[in-house]
Amino acid sequence: MPKLHPKVPHYDHCRVQVIDFLEGSFTPDEYRGALKAAIIKYISRYRLKGTPLADLGKAQTYLAWLVEFESKEAK
Numbered sequence: 001m002p003k004l005h006p007k008v009p010h011y012d013h014c015r016v017q018v019i020d021f022l023e024g025s026f027t028p029d030e031y032r033g034a035l036k037a038a039i040i041k042y043i044s045r046y047r048l049k050g051t052p053l054a055d056l057g058k059a060q061t062y063l064a065w066l067v068e069f070e071s072k073e074a075k
Helices: 018-025 028-045 052-074
Strands: none
Touching: 018 028, 028 052
8 A cells, every 4th residue: 555655745756655665565574674774874964963853753654554564464
């Protein structure tokens, strides 16, 4: 199922969103690792870039995708 992204122009550049491509191309463990890495990336630097709430929101989005993925895997 395609992921919902914020409405910013660079997300509409390609026909397929990168995160959807990764989910379809990676093994479950690779995809899980990519999501976990993104969560760690945004959490670890959220106060350093001047956009803490934006970065926390991004971490939250990746966490929601990980929860969604794990829910599908559990079925």
